[in-house]
């Protein structure tokens with residue numbers, strides 16, 4: 001490779017390494033609800049009075065938020081761009097601000113990565129806002145729920161639990177397709193799930209508050225749906241949950257798992273490899289698992305006809321009870 005090409009690559013990596021600056025500017029703007037306030041144009045001084053911040057610091061921050069494309073500046077007035085009005089204003093159905101709020105917590109946790117790598121222990125230093133975390137999961141699922149449930153294939157499914165269903169985004173999509181869904185999650189999450197399902201006016205969902213490791217998850221199901229759960233568990237915990245799922249299914253019942261995609265060499269693609277670090281930082285034994293690993297686990301826990309379907313940055317793995 002010639003020197004010019006190497007220098008270009010280096011510049012790309014330096015931008016990546018310095019990406020924390022843009023990231024921090026966006027997270028701080030979101031923390032101060034800048035995008036709620038800039039639905040209409042305001043000067044930095046007017047905004048600083050509203051959000052009780054320092055006017056000079058606010059102006060410098062707003063200029064940087066403008067530079068990264070989330071605000072436009074006309075004279076001394078700042079206002080949302082199409083991007084921020086579509087995704088960072090609470091009333092928007094495609095709101096992503098909860099994910100930014102959750103990323104702010106992750107920022108604190110990831111800042112301890114050196115220590116995590118030295119000790120192998122998680123670093124949960126960030127203040128945990130449980131509702132923001134659950135709503136962030138909704139932000140993440142809202143764009144993909146239709147495609148995921150289509151890949152799961154709901155034909156013949158009358159009764160299905162959504163294990164660790166969180167905000168209920170997938171439960172709602174399954175219920176819309178005619179299944180009676182049981183959203184199973186921890187009691188403090190169920191309080192939030194109920195609010196979200198009520199906001200969306202979806203029926204045909206009931207709730208069980210409990211721990212899927214130790215509590216009864218019900219029986220007589222045609223499909224068990226497990227989305228974005230295994231990455232927070234160890235291999236043994238995952239195997240136990242899959243076995244427990246097999247035992248709750250009707251004969252010929254099916255299982256469907258959704259996880260972020262990680263290739264078999266575990267070093268690609270970038271989002272999957274970085275998400276594995278996220279689970280290293282946040283859990284005692286979690287990481288991303290590859291489709292091959294999940295297929296092996298399903299075969300070991302009583303499933304056959306095991307298939308995988310990649311859907312962009314996630315993969316859906318399905319199987320039928322032996």
Ligand SMILES: C[S@@+](CC[C@H](N)C(=O)[O-])C[C@H]1O[C@@H](n2cnc3c(N)ncnc32)[C@H](O)[C@@H]1O
Pocket residue numbers: 134137138141163164165166167168169184185186189210211212213226227228229
């Ligand atoms: C990453 S979220 C996934 C939410 C949802 N399945 C999705 O894909 O959007 C993990 C969910 O698992 C729930 N959870 C974690 N540990 C659990 C446990 N031991 N029993 C039941 N639910 C649990 C959390 O409350 C949270 O809602």
